[in-house]
Amino acid sequence: MDQRGQSPDADYDGQRPSKRARRTPPPVESNGHTDRPPLSLSILAVEPVDEFILEVADFIHHHIMNKKDREGTIEVEAKVGILRENGSGTRVNLPVIVETILHPEYKEYHFESNMSPMQHRHFNTLLNKLKLASSQPGHPSSPLEYTHLHLVDTFYPAEGSGNKIRVTRDEKTKEVVACMQKKRLASLDIISPKRNADWRISVNVEVPVQMPIGTATFSRRKDRMSYTHEEFIIDLTQVTSTSGPNVKPEILHELEVELARPTYLFATALKRGDPNVPEAERSAFDELIRAFVNNARILVRNAPPDGWQ
């Protein structure tokens, strides 16, 4: 009997034996003796593949493997925010009661990643606590690393392409940290009716380019608290945008988690499901995406209820 997903990418994953411990003790009969074996995870003795995580993994894998130009690095990120209906601006509200992925052809909404300064502080406090806890002896996971970045982005029009050139500098030293064009490949939106926030997964390509000449069209200052945990970076950023000398700056607050090492992501994507590599390498991509989804869910579930700007 088949418990596989229907995606071809999922085939290799179909019948893998469970690595979860059987958790339920045998029921104790009224005479105090146990006469049943421990509960299996299912009639197939394995847990069916998680349809949600598989969908996210298939989506990211598809866009990594189908990237047309070989240049540039893949950026995969999940932003925390609110999905709003285009007309009313109210939060997208479908007759469902648990988290689910919206159909990519459903276009009646937009995504707002801006949160309130209070929410920003809330996440800052939580992440600082977690950083502290994770550095204590005996903590079950690797410690979080923390960097406070002060960056300035300036944007320039690019010839023959719709994608602006972004020059990122360290605010203090003025050193150029990055000079690139960012191209959005695709995104996947998730509504979370039980939570105070929704989320969006994006796959982008960042192509390094030569320093542009000419005048920047606008600039923004990024005050970023950046937490690194294993293969992931969680960025909590206050963005101050300036579109001209006499225009009042706009201040936004954003939270995102992204894959820290595009080369590792790409290497695992190449080996996904390859029968000629050891099982651990074959499943490394899916395990990476599982942890990515888990991290995004943890952030979304911790979003406070004070409403989004």
Next chain:
Amino acid sequence: MDQRGQSPDADYDGQRPSKRARRTPPPVESNGHTDRPPLSLSILAVEPVDEFILEVADFIHHHIMNKKDREGTIEVEAKVGILRENGSGTRVNLPVIVETILHPEYKEYHFESNMSPMQHRHFNTLLNKLKLASSQPGHPSSPLEYTHLHLVDTFYPAEGSGNKIRVTRDEKTKEVVACMQKKRLASLDIISPKRNADWRISVNVEVPVQMPIGTATFSRRKDRMSYTHEEFIIDLTQVTSTSGPNVKPEILHELEVELARPTYLFATALKRGDPNVPEAERSAFDELIRAFVNNARILVRNAPPDGWQ
């Protein structure tokens, strides 16, 4: 940092340590040496609680604990079928791409559990194969047991209650197997846009009653292939209904999985989250529902595409 569900029932489940093995090997650097620890499941080193399974468990737990009359046994079952829009009769189609639970107040549809004879045969073949495989030495799970039942239900009106009395007899021996009133408490509907079938979880109470006197209003014959696996019964049933002597009988085909032992279900529900019992007993209810959901999903994912009657 908190990764709990928002339901009060979920609180005890919030920070439990993961029992999954860490599955991803440390990435191998270009020099061939490994310099990173194995990938954790998340920044909290645990997997966030599965929102879907928790919702199902909370739903079933709520209706078990709030059962008003103390009489009767709880029946929890999942039926495989199609959710159809009331007007058009087409399958419910929301702009989502993975399995999700419909809002209980969304009423624009009905559930059809009837499948085609071909689909019935398909499931029969699959379950027979699984039964055979599960009885081989070295199979990772307990063997499936199989019984072929031939039953006749006759229905009688009941005084002072909307619920008919059902008398179930063994077709051959005429022995009375059950005499009861069945009352539906609640149901939860799940759309599965990636699959050929949807499903419905129902919680019912079955109250044993005295043998009715008078004339039966209608009867049905059930030809049931019943597969038992640990705490679950999977019933594949051909139902032939007769509403009168000159009316052509109606033949339906149904597939359902139900909890085999209501007393065990009730016992685990009572101890759910109880801090005064060992962890294994405290989580036994949730593990039982996890296996129940897994089994229903395996059946739904194996539904063939030939369309539902």
